[in-house]
Amino acid sequence: MIPQSLLLTRAPEAGVEDLQTYRDAGGYDALKTSLASLTPPNIIQILAAAELRGRGGAAFPVSRKWELARAAESDVKYVVANGGEHEPGSRKDRLLISQFPHKVIEGLAIAAFATGAHAGYLYIIEDMADALASAQRAIADARAAGFLGSNILGSGFSFDIEIALAPPTYVAGEETAALEVIEGRKAWPRKKPPYPGQSGLFGKPTTINNVETLAAVPAILRHGPDYYKSLGVRGGAGTFLVTLDERVARPGVYEIPVGTPFREAIERFGAGVKSGRPIKAILPALSSRFLPAAALDTPMTPDAVRAAGSGLGCAGISFIEEGESIVPRVLQISQFFMKEQCGQCSACRMETNTLAMVMKNVAAGNGGEYAAQIDKIINFAKGKGYCSLIEMAAAPVQSALALFPEDFAAAAAGR
Ligand SMILES: Cc1cc2nc3c(=O)[nH]c(=O)nc-3n(C[C@H](O)[C@H](O)[C@H](O)COP(=O)(O)O)c2cc1C
Secondary structure, eight states: OOOSOSSOOSOGGGOOOOHHHHHHTTTTHHHHHHHHHOOHHHHHHHHHHHTOBOSSSSOOBHHHHHHHHHHSOOSOOEEEEEEOOOOTTOOHHHHHHHHOHHHHHHHHHHHHHHHTOSEEEEEEETTOHHHHHHHHHHHHHHHHTTSSBSSGGGSSOOBEEEEEEEOSOSGGGSHHHHHHHHTTSOSOOOOSSSOTTTSOGGGSOEEEEEHHHHHHHHHHHHHOHHHHHHTOOTTOOSEEEEEEOTTBSSOEEEEEETTOBHHHIIIIISOSBTTOOOEEEEESSTTSOOEEGGGTTOBOOHHHHHHTTSOOTTOEEEEEETTOOSHHHHHHHHHHHHHHSOSOOHHHHHHHHHHHHHHHHHHTTOOSSHHHHHHHHHHHHTTOSSSTHHHHHHHHHHHHHHHOHHHHHHHHTTO
16 A cells, blocks of 8 residues: 655654665665666656655755756765754754664655766754664665665665754754855855855765755655655645644644645644634744734645735744734744854844844834835845845735735734
């Protein structure tokens, strides 16, 4: 029987999926098949047919990223699994590395074969002690079993993985900041272009994918792209992980079909809103735009959520409820971005600090000319800076003000 769950194949209580358990369920078969009978272009075609898109936030098609890296001419190339997850409200990558490390390792090994890399990094936040222990053990076991190292399974292909630890900051998850950390510098994003696929780690072509993206790859190769695609609903392809916060009756990380509407994810998987109150606005990820309750039936595909005016990000879903002002939540988010901006780009420093200051004034009942100030600072900062944190910090504030100006007016007037 082919499973509906491709990522979370065991309940959390069942513990870490170790090498034997993973192999018993067909683990490393996709790597074996890839090395024995597929070419890199074959693998990339399969991922294109599966319509696999990145799960790190931008939903970039995996086949396009891998093809660029494959085609890049260089003796040395790298692959990186990005587990720099530090967004409050998202716990999916931590869960995958802790509990399903072999899926990530196999996905990274296939990425290496498909793009022509012989060295890879599993990049994780240094405070993820459980994930680190699990990853170390799994890499050692995979190496001992011949799935990593030189001449893997007698194929002539060699590849190995090192773990790289990131500081516990939000920006450390940005792909070029991750490359800086792996090279031994602080977590500051690089100016782009060049993109990592052209000039990444140590100046060499580098493919960096989110941990969840890579974990999906072995199952796609094993079951075929048509089957994978068929798991999606309403125009979506495959499955993905969402994190539902403590406002639902059953918070946690769930694997759901891509294309599931927000409402269904909250009701069916999260067992509904804990308080029983109607939802007033939904935030698909901390760095995205609030959507009104009318958007609750939007299918969670990257394109449909974009068309509705927001972005899926890493799908750490939260919401506010009827009868609740949006202002305290926006204040909290703006303070998060002020604290997490890395300090490198002056426009970002200025924007995040000003937004947090304006929101503090609004929440304290000293609003002043807040709407004009918010617009002005966001318009000034737009498109500046080395990474998109500037846009991320602006999105929740600007959308909340557009949707619920009355909440801002009431708070600013001390009501
Ligand atoms: C401020 C910032 C933080 C980010 N944090 C993460 C992260 O923790 N994990 C991640 O996979 N991508 C993160 N990203 C996105 C990465 O830069 C990159 O797009 C992603 O790792 C690509 O993987 P994918 O194509 O598989 O989605 C972040 C981006 C920005 C701007």
